[in-house]
Amino acid sequence: MSGPHGHSLHFHGHSPIHRLPPEVKIAAALTFVAAVVATPREAVWAFGLHLLALVVVIAVAQVPAGFLARRMVIEVPFVVLAVTMPFISTGPTRPLGPFEVSVAGLWAGWALFAKGSLGALTALALAATTEAPDVVRGLARLRLPAQIVLIMSFMIRYLDVVSTELRRMRIARESRGHAVRGIRAWPVLASTAGALFVRSYERGERVHLAMLSRGFQGRVDLGEGGSAGGRDWLAAALPLTGAAIAATAWLSGAGR
Amino acid sequence: MAVFVFAAQMLNFPVGVGVSGHLLGGALAAVLAGPWVATLAVTVVLIVQALVFADGGLTALGTNVLLMAVVGVWVGWAVFVAVRALLPRTTAMVPVAAAVAALVSVPATAAVFTGLFAIGGEAPVDLGTMLSLMLGWHAVIGIGEAIITFLAVSAVIATRPDLVRGAAPALDRAREERLAAACTTASEGVA
Incomplete structure (x- = not known):
């Protein structure tokens, strides 16, 4: 019984990429995206190389292309x-097919498409290669403020609970003959949202009291996985490649 | 609280796909939880969406937080407080003020986005065209959001009015009136 969104983005595997400490992966992903965005848009070849570097990583992680392709719909x-x-x-126009x-x-448009897709x-x-709780642990190690880490870890922990609650409400609605169709369904959807808020809030109160009675003092031990060692930072290869591509593109642009 | 905002964002509009077809939810969150908690909650939701669900993008995170967690929530809250001050102080008026707040906050967010685009955008888009396009689209979304916000806040007020942060003054007044009525009855009893 997991909700429609659950952890469906994670692809279970044991590749070297899966085993990397999460903080290394988050840092590498953020730096790589920064390098992609810094690449001048006129250097079309550079985006091809960026894509190639990323495809190599995905191949090493053994995540099937179809798995990712279906989830790229989000970009539409x-x-x-x-x-x-x-x-x-x-500004100046040029003909493209039947249009000016x-x-x-x-x-x-090209820059938005290329940078957005990458x-x-x-x-x-x-x-796909990092479990949600690991992402939170990685962010905590990257010194995200403790309050935000706490909210986030509760949110991820109770996400499945709340989405199953929502699912039960939907099943209850549908078994009473309700179908979501256009604007007339809105009052029902809105009262579902209202009821979900009240139920989530009351669940939050119960969980909080239960935690207080077990000695909760505002800190949660996220557990220690080994912290990143020297070899793990080999993951820097991806952002370094990206940075090198971006730099080359800038230099060749300057030489023009 | 963050969980709820998240779940509410999943309640996608059955209407069209626009630049942003999602429920922005900022005004709703502000009315229910107060602007400070709402800012934090929407921020966390956006971070998790970007990192765990790959929704919204990593480089757009700063823009998203500024627009949805700061502009959406605080414009929503400011409008809500202003409208609430104009209306009678009863719980029945709270959903009305919340709906107006949602109606205003969505196009306001779109306008701020256009402003950001004017500062940092790469395409020489005619800003007037873009502004009218964005405002037109988001006015429609804003109307939808106003209806949803009105109905959702009404639903919560019907069961647990004490959970709606924005209803606190109205509840205080109701309590004072009950207290005054009780005192009157008591003094009449003594007399």
């Missing part, structure tokens, strides 16, 4: 924005 709204860019931008489109808008793929690769 950004692709829509990228596609509209050439049409709503101003803005050159600058075309570049902006960013989403990086985040998917991180999520």
